[in-house]
Amino acid sequence: MGTRLMSRGRRAAAGAAIVGAVLLSAGCSNSSASTSSNGSAGGSGKKIVAVGAENEYADVINQIGGQYVSVTGIMSNPNTDPHTFEADPKVAHTVSTAQLIVQNGIGYDDFMSKIEQASGSSSRQVINVQKLLGLPDSTPNPHLWYKPTTMPAVAKAIADDLATIDPSHKAYYQANVTKFDDSLQSWNQAITQLKSAYPGAPVATTEPVADYLLDAAGIKNLTPWAFQTDVMNGTDPSPQDVATEKSLFTQHKVKAFVYNQQVTDTLTQSLLTLAKQNNIPVVGVYETMPTPGYTYQSWMNAEVSALNGALGHGQSAPTL
Template sequence: MRINRFIASGVVAAVTAAALTGCSSAGAGDSGKITVVGAENEYSDVAAQIGGKYVTASAVMSNPNTDPHTFEASASVARELSAAQLVIQNGVGYDDFMAKLEKASPNSARRVITAQTVLGLPDSTRNPHLWYDPKTMPAVAAEIAADLEKLDPAHKTTFEQNLTTFDDSLHAWTSALAAFKSAHGGTPVAVTEPVADYALEAAGVDVETPWSLQAAIMNDTDPSPQQSAAQDSLFTAKQVKVFLYNQQVTDSITAHYLSLAHANDVPVVGVYETMPTGYTYQRWMEAEVAALSKAVTDGTSTEKL
């Protein structure tokens, strides 16, 4: 979802509050730990893994039961950012509200990591869900480790060791993607929007849903009749083996496709934009691949992790 289109009122409120309260730069928190804020909780989770006991990490968006469309940045978020020494955000238009809040809560010592910049992606990148791309988190994690080392040189060795541990822990996910591609490459699927498309591409899956429909739903607009008819036929003509939908955004359009999937015995997999409770980033990614595999091999649906 391009969340920035839906949070203007929240940003204005937070920016105003930040200005009125005179938020200023801050060093380490009372605990002496580095204060890290992730725009999304998948990024703050990775920062917590790299920083270990030497960081305090929190996230602006962390509730997987909330529709990202309705997210509103509050005054408390602005205050939180004012104290952050390191901020990690996605970019590509997904969390543009962060730049506005950072500007409203200036902190000359604050470091900002943007996944889009790290990956060298243009603003025209059409799919903003970068954390599903296996290339994203290793690159972002390396930047996190580098910035933590600059903020806390005394624990450089620990950050480097934690980075190695994190990189190694991603092998289970990337191996699962490779194994799926080897066994089930070319599997046709339908989606509502491109939440997990990067991972699906890595798994060798063929996304049959027209991009124009994915983009319409992602940007909260109604698909055209032609787009809807093409999507419907994927189910009624049994042209797909799995249906993946954004579990956080359930509306009449999603309900319609879910109904078609159920009626035509197409197993369903729910994917998330916000990391579900109880997961680390890498365990979350592994769980999504496992759910896809179960759907293909034995027709089991996993609509919610």
């Protein structure tokens, strides 16, 4: 499990160190490099080279682009903390050669923009999900993929950009968007059922990883917002907030503990122990898609199923 090493601000500063490596890698490679395949993109006989800053976005690119894309997910290790991710020259090269990029924005993956600016490409298609959704920089919760309306918008934008790169397969990409949207119906139905079965169910969290999902399901998060953001940004919560958080378990005010499995430190581990001591079921959530064996849809369905098991049956699902 990952341990926070620096705040988002320090990580962004560290990202500047890779710019020289980006320029070097860009100078030694073709910015439109792609991978050989059976499918063709624009008649080139090669796949469209695509990158998802987080592997959940890479998965959606793959579902929409299918046989005509070669996709890399940059942040994909479930045992690391994405907030402290540092790009290296290999990552810089991968990003600089991509023809299509999907990144989250809201300061979550600023290293991507630095690489893109350093390498430069007039033909590169970049989808910044924050901008796609029209969200301000001040948006407090960057974990946009847990919001049920996010990925349908992303899938459509991916299809549009792939069609710009490869117009001959536009209908193929659009058909895959329809399939993708249809495949999300089970997740949306599960959220609706969860909201109906346990309206306003109280939970505690370590940070706002799954808060958008909790909101959609009508679940009430009793953890102080300041506590969540402090943990998210790698700073120490106030003693008052820590005491409030602990009381949620010792006084049995919550029905479940939604725990970020990709970030552990002495505080979060002590809370995990406290929840277990007080028979509060634990639901593990992730910032990047657990691999192998998951798609974005099956991952989201698994998280709702875990919440249902915790709220309805007192079952813990600390890991997927």
